[in-house]
Amino acid sequence: MMTKPWTLREGFAVGGTLIAFGLLLTLSFGPVRWDAFEWPTNGITMSALVALLLMMHLLRSHVYVFRFLSTYAAAIPAIVYAVVVTIVMGLTRQSAEGHGIHDMLTFWPFVLTYVYLTVVLGMVTFRRLFAFKPAQWRRDVPFLLNHLGLFLTLTTATLGNADLRRVKMITNVGQLEWRAINAHMEVIEMPIAIELRRFIMETYDDGSPRRYASELEVVTRTGKDFLATVDVNHPVKVDGWKIYQFGYDTAMGADSQTSILEFVRDPWLPVVYAGIYMMLAGALLMFIGQKSNTRPHHSPQRQTPTS
Amino acid sequence: MTIWDSFTYFAILAIVLWATGAYFAWRDRRRRSIVATVAGLAIFLSFIVALWISVGHPPLRTMGETRLWYSFFLPFVGLLVYGRWRYRWILSFSTVLATVFICVNIFKPELHTTTLMPALQSPWFAPHVIVYMFAYAIMGAATLMSAYQLFKMHRTASSDGARPFGHRVATPSTASPPMIFDSLDQLVRIGLAFLTFGMLFGALWAKEAWGHYWSWDPKETWAAITWFAYLVYVHYRQLPRQRPRLALWMLIGAFLLLQMCWWGINYLPSAVGASVHTYGS
Secondary structure, three states, X not given: OOOOOOOHHHHHHHHHHHHHHHHHHHHHHOOOOHHHHOOOHHHHHHHHHHHHHHHHHHOOOOOHHHHHOOOHHHHHHHHHHHHHXXXXXXXXXXXXXOOHHHHHHHOHHHHHHHHHHHHHHHHHHHHHHHOOOHHHHHHHHHHHHHHHHHHHHHHHHXXXXXXXXXXXXXXXXXXXXXXXXXXXXXXXXXEEEEEEEEEEEEEOOOOOEEEEEEEEEEEEOOOOEEEEXXXXXXXXXXXXXXXXXXXXXXXXXXXXXXXXEEEEEOOOHHHHHHHHHHHHHHHHHHHHOOOOOOOOOOOHHHOOOOO | OHHHHOHHHHHHHXXXXXXHHHHHHHXXXXXXXXXXXXXXXXXXXXXXXXXXXHHOOOOOOOHHHHHHHHHHHHHHHHHHHHHHHOOOOHHHHHHHHHHHHHHHHHHOOOOOOOOOOXXXXXXXXXXXXXXXXXXXXXHHHHHHHHHHHHHHHHHHOOOOOOOOOOOOEOOOOOOOHHHHHHHHHHHHHHHHHHHHHHHHHHHHHHHHHHOOOOOOOHHHHHHHHHHHHHHHHHHHOOOOOEOHHHHHHHHHHHHHHHHHHHOHHHHOOXXXXXXXXXXXX
């Protein structure tokens, strides 16, 4: 154990230690407080993470652990642990009111496992970025799209979640409404007011809904005033918010005079989408590139990295 | 409703053609084998298209309808594998599996529903499911090849002791077992690319339909598990020293997790009632 070069065994030891450490953190501090990451804390955290990874990359020839973090011996256990903790999540009922493994998203061992995966991803990305060879683009471009894309998606989706706002507004025909209810059932005032003009409902022969939608007049504090129709799958965008058709008075069915709308604001979405589109492009290149670039590279440097 | 009554005829014709293709593959009559399999696929696809037109939406919602696509993609992927690597047995396997799925549809047709709830009426719906079914078929083929290889290794290597996962090999591209890894790696990479498409199309769609791209819905959780499990294999295969048997078992394990994602969660106590991906009528 711990003789250099480190292998899968040490990789599993590092990950296992993190999980044990996570259990200690849970016992000492309770669940992870994601809401503490609200802007600008999440922006600072993101910058600090990238700066830290860059520094670790630059020090890799001096510090063995930093060098180790971008090897397959670190990556494989990191992914295996992600599989394991996510299986635990998949086998247990999850809810925001749950504790421990019943709310994995705030359970330290789960969170640290994904943090470790993210750190390895970041180190791998920096290493390939600094060693990028245009002549090897067939290998390096899909690699970078896949890894950087996943890194961006994981980090910004998680940190940005603290800035995600989802509130529901109950609108009635002919009444202007600007109050909404947040996840904690508190009434808040919105910068956007809605008047429900008409609720639309079409049903199949068996009575199940084929379509439900709301004709709205939207009035904003910024001075906008327009008519719009919100359908399921077709939200309306206004002033950084997306307005979704959420529900209606199911007791009244097609005669409902009430429509429930959901307002969603996610300022980090463009960065998350950038990561998602990078992964899509990476997957496409991985698929197209199969014929010309199939044999894996087994150079010994892949295991024990060169400077 | 009426189109399903003719399913049996389409299905029997397609199975006969696929079986003919499998037979010619064993006899090394490549051209005949390919022609017969393609003809079977054309017959089966024409039923899917007819069903699509008759119900007025892509037939992708119920388990029965996704089985239909799986029955189509299995011989399709089998044909690709056969055309590329000439495994004589792959078409027989894909035909048998497709037949099993078709029989389930014939004898348990709980799929005659034409209603499609509003959230599913999205341009993302068809690509999301079709891409996933294609990925599942690819991974199914990779699993069959792993199991076949493990069986062969078990028979030939029963004399060299009882090491659980075989000996470490210094270079995996020598001797007989790694030969199959070239094709396995390609299959898994293609399958993984399509799993990625399926998962991310789902995320983009979820944003439009449900307000957020990822909610750790049980189906999403298991999709992530499956995706990571195949990533383990892909990364493990990059190691200079590997255990071939362990790598093969990884593919079988990953496919078991995929089953959980595909239909297992319908029976999982932690997922029942908590998922927007509940299939059925």
